[in-house]
Amino acid sequence: MVTGKTKRNVIVGQAGGPTAAVNSSLAGVYHAAKNLGYSHVYGMLHGVQGLLENRYIDLADHLKTGLDLELLKRTPSAYLGSCRYTLPEINDDSALYEKLFSILDELETDLFIYIGGNDSMDTVRKLSDYAIITGSQIRFVGSPKTIDNDMILTDHTPGFGSAAKYIATSVKEAIRDGWSLELSKGQVLVIEIMGRDAGWLTGASALSRGEDCDGPDAIYLPEIPFDVEEFTTRCRNLLKKKNCVVMCVSEGIRTADGTYISEMENKESFTDVYGHRQLTGTARYLSGIVARECGCKTRAIEFSSLQRAAAHCASRTDIEEAYECGAASVKAADEGDSGKMVVMVRTSNDPYKITTDIKDVHKIANEVRYVPREWVNEAGDNVTEDFLRYVRPLIMGDIDPITVDGIPRHLYVPGYHDLL
Amino acid sequence: MVTGKTKRNVIVGQAGGPTAAVNSSLAGVYHAAKNLGYSHVYGMLHGVQGLLENRYIDLADHLKTGLDLELLKRTPSAYLGSCRYTLPEINDDSALYEKLFSILDELETDLFIYIGGNDSMDTVRKLSDYAIITGSQIRFVGSPKTIDNDMILTDHTPGFGSAAKYIATSVKEAIRDGWSLELSKGQVLVIEIMGRDAGWLTGASALSRGEDCDGPDAIYLPEIPFDVEEFTTRCRNLLKKKNCVVMCVSEGIRTADGTYISEMENKESFTDVYGHRQLTGTARYLSGIVARECGCKTRAIEFSSLQRAAAHCASRTDIEEAYECGAASVKAADEGDSGKMVVMVRTSNDPYKITTDIKDVHKIANEVRYVPREWVNEAGDNVTEDFLRYVRPLIMGDIDPITVDGIPRHLYVPGYHDLL
Numbered sequence: 036m037v038t039g040k041t042k043r044n045v046i047v048g049q050a051g052g053p054t055a056a057v058n059s060s061l062a063g064v065y066h067a068a069k070n071l072g073y074s075h076v077y078g079m080l081h082g083v084q085g086l087l088e089n090r091y092i093d094l095a096d097h098l099k100t101g102l103d104l105e106l107l108k109r110t111p112s113a114y115l116g117s118c119r120y121t122l123p124e125i126n127d128d129s130a131l132y133e134k135l136f137s138i139l140d141e142l143e144t145d146l147f148i149y150i151g152g153n154d155s156m157d158t159v160r161k162l163s164d165y166a167i168i169t170g171s172q173i174r175f176v177g178s179p180k181t182i183d184n185d186m187i188l189t190d191h192t193p194g195f196g197s198a199a200k201y202i203a204t205s206v207k208e209a210i211r212d213g214w215s216l217e218l219s220k221g222q223v224l225v226i227e228i229m230g231r232d233a234g235w236l237t238g239a240s241a242l243s244r245g246e247d248c249d250g251p252d253a254i255y256l257p258e259i260p261f262d263v264e265e266f267t268t269r270c271r272n273l274l275k276k277k278n279c280v281v282m283c284v285s286e287g288i289r290t291a292d293g294t295y296i297s298e299m300e301n302k303e304s305f306t307d308v309y310g311h312r313q314l315t316g317t318a319r320y321l322s323g324i325v326a327r328e329c330g331c332k333t334r335a336i337e338f339s340s341l342q343r344a345a346a347h348c349a350s351r352t353d354i355e356e357a358y359e360c361g362a363a364s365v366k367a368a369d370e371g372d373s374g375k376m377v378v379m380v381r382t383s384n385d386p387y388k389i390t391t392d393i394k395d396v397h398k399i400a401n402e403v404r405y406v407p408r409e410w411v412n413e414a415g416d417n418v419t420e421d422f423l424r425y426v427r428p429l430i431m432g433d434i435d436p437i438t439v440d441g442i443p444r445h446l447y448v449p450g451y452h453d454l455l
Numbered sequence: 456m457v458t459g460k461t462k463r464n465v466i467v468g469q470a471g472g473p474t475a476a477v478n479s480s481l482a483g484v485y486h487a488a489k490n491l492g493y494s495h496v497y498g499m500l501h502g503v504q505g506l507l508e509n510r511y512i513d514l515a516d517h518l519k520t521g522l523d524l525e526l527l528k529r530t531p532s533a534y535l536g537s538c539r540y541t542l543p544e545i546n547d548d549s550a551l552y553e554k555l556f557s558i559l560d561e562l563e564t565d566l567f568i569y570i571g572g573n574d575s576m577d578t579v580r581k582l583s584d585y586a587i588i589t590g591s592q593i594r595f596v597g598s599p600k601t602i603d604n605d606m607i608l609t610d611h612t613p614g615f616g617s618a619a620k621y622i623a624t625s626v627k628e629a630i631r632d633g634w635s636l637e638l639s640k641g642q643v644l645v646i647e648i649m650g651r652d653a654g655w656l657t658g659a660s661a662l663s664r665g666e667d668c669d670g671p672d673a674i675y676l677p678e679i680p681f682d683v684e685e686f687t688t689r690c691r692n693l694l695k696k697k698n699c700v701v702m703c704v705s706e707g708i709r710t711a712d713g714t715y716i717s718e719m720e721n722k723e724s725f726t727d728v729y730g731h732r733q734l735t736g737t738a739r740y741l742s743g744i745v746a747r748e749c750g751c752k753t754r755a756i757e758f759s760s761l762q763r764a765a766a767h768c769a770s771r772t773d774i775e776e777a778y779e780c781g782a783a784s785v786k787a788a789d790e791g792d793s794g795k796m797v798v799m800v801r802t803s804n805d806p807y808k809i810t811t812d813i814k815d816v817h818k819i820a821n822e823v824r825y826v827p828r829e830w831v832n833e834a835g836d837n838v839t840e841d842f843l844r845y846v847r848p849l850i851m852g853d854i855d856p857i858t859v860d861g862i863p864r865h866l867y868v869p870g871y872h873d874l875l
Contacts, residue, residue, distance in 0.1 A: 207863070208764040336757075455698065
């Protein structure tokens with residue numbers, strides 16, 4: 036605990052791609068900080084990028100009632116705005132660090148909480164290192180967040196369960212939609228799911244499989260080299276047996292030589308500021324090939340940003356765990372941790388039990404956790420029962436939206452829009 | 456009422472594009488037929504097309520309990536399978552009609568109920584005409600169904616409300632997702648919504664507008680000629696004021712000379728068996744143009760079949776009205792109507808009250824109901840408050856999915872899959 040002096044302030048930021056659960060972590064941070072007696076809880080707008088421009092809010096102006104907190108837990112996307120900003124190495128630009136720390140000192144910051152994924156944990160790593168070098172007493176702790184579930188040392192990540200639930204639900208509905216097709220009209224449906232390097236979300240499409248649904252006919256993860264010809268042959272064979280063939284593919288699938296399928300369609304590939312390729316068009320490309328090669332009707336569906344924003348279909352488990360991670364990050368920092376990230380540890384799978392722990396952010400930042408090969412079938416085109424046993428508890432439970440005029444209400448404070 | 460003899464059997468079919476509510480109408484048909492004392496309720500598989508091949512089921516084998524009926528109401532897509540089959544004119548192929556009626560006689564059919572849209576009502580028209588010509592006592596009544604809401608003489612159509620609710624919810628979530636964007640990163644999001652000729656669904660995206668959301672920045676319906684250059688200019692101007700610009704476009708938008716925007720991208724346009732063009736790629740095309748002309752990041756989202764299959768986000772009002780229409784179609788036929796379709800009449804908007812009536816199918820079949828010009832703003836790029844007052848009651852209320860393992864359960868009877 037911060038002892039021997041009055042507790043001062045906490046600052047919290049959100050970074051990277053938004054999720055349906057990232058604001059629940061923010062709610063957890065706020066509630067825990069207030070409970071622990073901190074004076075102000077500031078929210079940096081657009082993460083450290085905004086903070087460098089002195090852009091922040093006092094969250095007490097936005098979270099006045101318990102109902103506001105409940106709305107925040109049900110609001111998708113990053114309430115504080117997000118950034119994809121890579122801090123320079125300390126030696127390369129110490130002036131920037133001096134500026135950032137002087138802003139933090141100005142705000143009488145005791146604790147700095149950053150909710151984000153692998154890239155964001157790199158920010159926590161650098162800032163906590165700088166604090167050690169300069170003797171700053173500010174503590175830096177990360178709270179995990181990503182729909183991609185690709186962070187190491189944690190059982191899974193907040194945001195993943197809700198995206199997985201949305202994907203499983205929507206794939207099941209799309210499969211059912213296909214069942215209604217006219218007589219003797221074969222169709223191949225290709226569904227594209229997010230996940231640049233790790234196939235966790237694409238694999239979650241198999242959760243649609245159950246007593247009332249066969250699930251996708253095949254599932255292609257980025258971890259397994261993809262072969263367009265094999266894919267087409269598979270479709271052709273399946274069409275002999277089924278009226279509607281459903282193939283789920285990750286946006287990140289690539290051939291054995293590393294060529295992204297999405298690149299085959301669109302030669303202009305975009306690259307974001309982290310150097311990540313912007314992938315899209317994989318399903319469209321494959322459905323075009325299949326239409327030509329198999330002479331059948333095809334449909335390409337991209338879940339696009341819907342899969343990370345669908346708070347109306349969130350997993351209660353996920354929303355509650357996100358809240359718990361946010362709260363745990365404040366508690367850890369309050370108790371003296373810095374340069375750490377909260378992780379989840381599965382102590383039991385049946386019944387499903389999770390506890391939080393804290394790990395060194397130096398070991399987490401910039402790493403990627405892939406779907407283990409043994410959780411993919413031998414043919415490399417489906418996930419195993421072990422994979423499903425791992426994912427299934429994460430989509431359990433619903434968190435009913437608070438609806439106004441028939442659609443979910445999100446947290447909105449007058450003027451909020453202009454802040455971002 | 457069918458009097459003077461024992462009531463025999465009812466046969467019901469589903470045709471055209473599936474919806475989230477079409478099975479609720481089927482449940483209404485089944486329940487009403489059983490309540491009115493009919494012996495068997497047969498379901499034709501894949502509409503009249505399957506019936507011509509003697510493909511049908513006895514619904515009592517599938518609907519054994521009240522829970523089965525509840526599941527059916529929550530199951531998207533056409534449970535019986537669908538068809539897009541145009542009956543020939545009677546004079547062109549009377550042998551086909553003879554065959555169909557002999558199958559109906561074999562099944563001791565008193566009532567024939569067809570759940571479908573404009574094209575399907577053409578089937579009801581032809582069959583009821585043939586019955587009059589030949590003196591058949593079978594009565595033919597339609598129950599309306601289409602997400603497109605483009606049928607005349609009815610206040611609205613079952614299936615529309617649920618699709619509208621899904622679209623409003625998803626547009627709102629996508630807009631919120633855009634708010635989290637990095638600092639000073641303008642983006643244009645182009646969302647493509649179903650509706651070949653009528654803009655009801657695209658207009659429903661404006662329901663996302665409220666105290667907590669601005670809604671789309673502009674909405675383009677197929678009723679209003681579309682100008683690509685004006686669209687690009689609009690995006691450019693909006694980008695000066697907003698970080699994330701959101702444009703909702705119908706898949707059916709076309710230029711003043713009638714060229715579909717989707718054709719501009721993809722010269723190979725597909726045509727379905729009714730002669731309808733298969734439209735897709737409108738958002739993709741426009742987002743590509745905007746990226747090039749405005750030099751900004753863009754994202755194209757197609758709701759695709761998700762918008763007609765999203766039973767997890769259905770409107771309770773819609774599901775209940777669909778059920779009521781199904782039941783009313785049986786009652787009308789039982790009372791002697793034939794060559795008619797059930798319609799909904801709004802007797803009051805506040806509080807919202809609906810009653811059913813019955814109209815001549817000859818006046819409905821093959822007509823299209825457009826969004827009235829006065830419900831679109833003068834600039835032609837948004838809907839008016841009158842439009843919203845009309846649509847809002849239709850998305851009210853939720854019908855909670857019955858979930859198993861974290862996702863909605865649909866009605867499934869062993870072997871069902873092989874039937875289709």
